[in-house]
Amino acid sequence: MQLKKSKSIRQKLALATSTLLVAAPVHSNAAEATQAEKTDIDISGLYYSETDEVSERVTVNKTQAVITNQLSEESKVKIGFIYDTMSGATPNGRIAHDGRIFVGSNNQGGGVTVTTASGFSFNTANSSGSSDVQIVPWKTDFSDNRLAGNFDWEYALNNTMKSTVGFGASFENDYDSYAASGKVDWDINQRRTTLSAGLSYNNDTVKPANGIPEGLGVLNCASDVIDLEWLKCGEKALFYKPAEKIVLNYFLGITQVWNRRTLVQANYSLGDESGYLTDPYKQLSVLLPDDVGGEEVAILYERRPDERETQSLYFKIVHLPTDKHTAYLSYRYFWDNWDITAHTADARFRLDINPKSYLQPHFRVSYQTAAFFADQKIQVGDSKYAEKPDYFSADHRVNEQGTVTAGLKYGRKLGKTGDFGVRVEQMRQYYKGNLLPDMKAWIVQVLLSMRY
């Protein structure tokens, strides 16, 4: 009799367990947690402003809105809009000094002997006998707008598996991008573990107003002082039609409930990029040897390989040491076949100061090595550049650099279903070689969420 009772209790427990198993996913978001609230509206306004020791750089204003609707128990859609305005000046790859470049734009006849700031004298006459001196800045002014939209559809295939498909498009004056992605999440091990696999495809078109410049083609050059056989000053860069690039990304991930207060995640990503991977606006300086003044005597357009394979390992921990504190720690190791490796660590710590509001400090640090074709300049007489290089970029983003960010966020609940947040952060970027001044950026973001 007792045995029967025991079995009955076990059966009831099993039933209760199975019910809970269906109802409790590994990591639910707010919309899933409150089925009664079917629509989420999230709005964000971001202000981003860079300066360096010399002057202001890029300013970006970003407005974003996302509407998420739970269509049914199995199906959820998300529609997002982004509008960015970008303006200011960005480093173009030339070395950062008040260097002069000599071009033959004026037909004044003959040449003049010019003494440069560093004391080196030379004649500016070119083959046509004309001469001019032009100060070319090491930063390029730009202004652009970006309009982007995306659509995601999440569908529960069964009790333990869900799929997400997404489409996106982004338009700028000089850049279009179309994207598609798919992802499957599979809960196993009594929903303690979620396995994820995904794929994304981007087809982008680069379309600068003046066309795509010939890689390592001549922008400006002083023919009579150049001593590089492969550099033909008279052969200015050709310009081509808009170019395409294709980016494929593969993703595998595992998320594990580690204990009652800890969630851990590990991901592997593989990216395959092909096509025009060069930045059409980036340039590089050709300098005379230091012993004759080291003046800049030519400017070329940069050139990067047309294939790139990227990989990354990503680890994240979300830990709640108490009910009022949440720590988010992540680390990413990134590497590619351009010889770039990067380490990125990110830490956020949320402190609930009362049931309605919280403070969240943020600290991020990243360091990357240089691509095999990255350098700061080509110096006449350097044996490395005696022959024409296949590729060259002086863009700081593919050179050795470090980035450190620190900031604070304040969040507050609005009513029963709303959230407000504001964060202020400062990012600093440090470049190798000190040919480019350090950069400082302010990031201010206001976030608003409403659930209906």
Added chain:
Amino acid sequence: MYDKKNIVFYLKIFLLTFFVIQGTGCAYQQVKPWHRDILAKDSAQLIPDALEYEADEHIYFSKEAAKGGQGVGGGGCGCN
């Protein structure tokens, strides 16, 4: 000023913290479904605020060579 030593130092501190939390404060337990109350909180999500995450992804994508890691998607601008 660029100082590789400082950056590497920060990274080492971070990694140490990461593994200390993993190794001591967070022993593995087979959590039952009815013990998921704490992890069901809004704050206990891997990405607690999607728009904050997306803004950061965009900023660092346009300023660094490394990208992604948390999922599929991203990119879609001429900023890199």
